[in-house]
Amino acid sequence: MEKNAWNSYNDYDINLLNEICDDYRKFISNSKIEREVVANSISLIEEKGFVSLDEVISKNKNLLPGDKIYVNNRGKSLALFIIGDDDITEGMNILGAHVDSPRLDLKANALYEESDFAYFDTHYYGGIKKYQWLTLPLALHGVVVKKNGDVVQVVIGEEEGDPVVGITDLLPHLGQKQLKKEASEFIEGEKLDVLIGSMPLKGEEKDSVKKNILEILRNKYGIEEDDFLSAEIEVVPAGRARDFGLDRSMIMAYGQDDKVCAYTSLRAFLDAPRCERTICCILVDKEEIGSMGATGMQSSFFENAVLELCCLMGHSEPTAVSRCLTHSYMLSSDVNAAYDPLYCDVMDKRNSSYFNQGVVFCKYTGSRGKSGSNDANAEYVAKLRSIMDYHDVHFQISELGKVDAGGGGTIAYILANRNVNVIDCGVGVLSMHAPWEITAKSDIYEAYKCYLAFLKDA
Numbered sequence: 001m002e003k004n005a006w007n008s009y010n011d012y013d014i015n016l017l018n019e020i021c022d023d024y025r026k027f028i029s030n031s032k033i034e035r036e037v038v039a040n041s042i043s044l045i046e047e048k049g050f051v052s053l054d055e056v057i058s059k060n061k062n063l064l065p066g067d068k069i070y071v072n073n074r075g076k077s078l079a080l081f082i083i084g085d086d087d088i089t090e091g092m093n094i095l096g097a098h099v100d101s102p103r104l105d106l107k108a109n110a111l112y113e114e115s116d117f118a119y120f121d122t123h124y125y126g127g128i129k130k131y132q133w134l135t136l137p138l139a140l141h142g143v144v145v146k147k148n149g150d151v152v153q154v155v156i157g158e159e160e161g162d163p164v165v166g167i168t169d170l171l172p173h174l175g176q177k178q179l180k181k182e183a184s185e186f187i188e189g190e191k192l193d194v195l196i197g198s199m200p201l202k203g204e205e206k207d208s209v210k211k212n213i214l215e216i217l218r219n220k221y222g223i224e225e226d227d228f229l230s231a232e233i234e235v236v237p238a239g240r241a242r243d244f245g246l247d248r249s250m251i252m253a254y255g256q257d258d259k260v261c262a263y264t265s266l267r268a269f270l271d272a273p274r275c276e277r278t279i280c281c282i283l284v285d286k287e288e289i290g291s292m293g294a295t296g297m298q299s300s301f302f303e304n305a306v307l308e309l310c311c312l313m314g315h316s317e318p319t320a321v322s323r324c325l326t327h328s329y330m331l332s333s334d335v336n337a338a339y340d341p342l343y344c345d346v347m348d349k350r351n352s353s354y355f356n357q358g359v360v361f362c363k364y365t366g367s368r369g370k371s372g373s374n375d376a377n378a379e380y381v382a383k384l385r386s387i388m389d390y391h392d393v394h395f396q397i398s399e400l401g402k403v404d405a406g407g408g409g410t411i412a413y414i415l416a417n418r419n420v421n422v423i424d425c426g427v428g429v430l431s432m433h434a435p436w437e438i439t440a441k442s443d444i445y446e447a448y449k450c451y452l453a454f455l456k457d458a
C-alpha cells in the first residue's frame, strides 16, 4: 500500500473524503463544547429513529435486534447502541471518544470591575499553554441555570456581527522583564481574565461598567449576577473551522482533540450497516481533567446503561454485564500527537504518527515507563491489523513522543479495567491542545473507514 494515503485515492475516495471533511468542519464549528456536541448529536440521531433508554423503560418495551437506543447523561455525555442479532452477552463493538476540550471556564464569582474595565475571572480547564490564549478573539458558550430551573443557553461571539471578548497582553516596548520569564509562568493562571467591557452605565458612580454589562445580560438573557453561581460558561476561540494549507489538505479548528474522533466515530456508527454484534458509540465528557465526575468515563453511567439493556433483553442474571464487557472490543477513539519536524527532538521517528499516513493506533500511552497506560494485548492488535488490511484502511502504530519526554492518557484504561479489549485509535494532530489545532483530511477519512470496518467486523 502507498505510504501517503493521497497516492492511493480514486475519484470515489476523493468525493467521499471531501463530503466528510466539509460536514466535519460544519459539525465542529457548531459544536465547540460538550453540551453542544451532545445536543447536536441527539437532533441528528432522533431523525434516524433512535429512542431514549428512559422512554423504552417507561413504556416497558423489550429490545429487539435492530433497535436504536440512546442514553443522554445530563446533556454532557451520550451512549448510543444499535442492538445486534447476536446475544448481547457475546459482547459489543464499542467506539468511545471524548467531547470536552481544553478551555477557560468562568469562575462562580466571575464578573468584576477594575480601572473602568469589566472582566470575567476564569479557571482554565485541561492542559493548556496559557500564553497561547492571549490576544485571541474569544467566544462564550454554555448555560446559565436560574433558581427556578430555567436553562438559558449562551453563545456570544460566533455569529457574523457578534462582539468577541479576549485577554490582553503587554506591548513589547514594555515587555523586557516579561520576556525573560519561563514560558510556563509567562502568564499566571489567575491572570487569564477576559476583558468584556468599558462603557459605564449612565448615572451610576460605583462599578458603573460592570453594572452596564449586567444591564446588557439582563436585557438579552434575563440573567442576574447571582445566576452566574449556577452557570457553566466556557471561553473558547471565536470563529469557524477552516481549510488549512494552500492545497486545502488539512483542517484548522478549535477542539479537534477529540471532536475529530467524536465526529468520525458518530458518523461511522450511523453509516454502519446492520451488524451481527451490538454496536455502541460513547461520547463522553471530562477526559481532559481525568474522566472524573458523573459525566466522565469513570462514572458508572455506561455500565448502568448496559445493565438496563441486558434486562430489557431478558437477561436478569447478575453475570450478564460482566460477560458482555469481557467479550467486547473497543477503540478508544482519541487523537495522537503527529510528527512535527519543527519539534523532532521530542519525537521518536520510527514510532511517531505522520500526517496523511492514516489512522493511528496507540498501543500504550502513559509516562515514565508506560505508567498508567492501557497496554493493548498483542492478540487484539493482530485482530485489528487483519480487519484494517481487509478493508484497505491506511493505519500506523505510534507512541506519544520519545521515552521520558512527557506523556498523557485517554479513556482507554477505564474500560480496559472493566475487562474490555481496548486500544487507542484516532487522528494525528499538530499543535494539540492549542486554541487552533490542525489535522489532515486524509487521516480523518481513514479514521472514518477504520471505525466503520471495526464496527462491522470486530
Ligand code: MN
Pocket: 098, 257, 258, 287, 334, 335, 410
Ligand atoms: Mn484526547
Ligand code: MN
Pocket: 257, 288, 433
Ligand atoms: Mn487532550
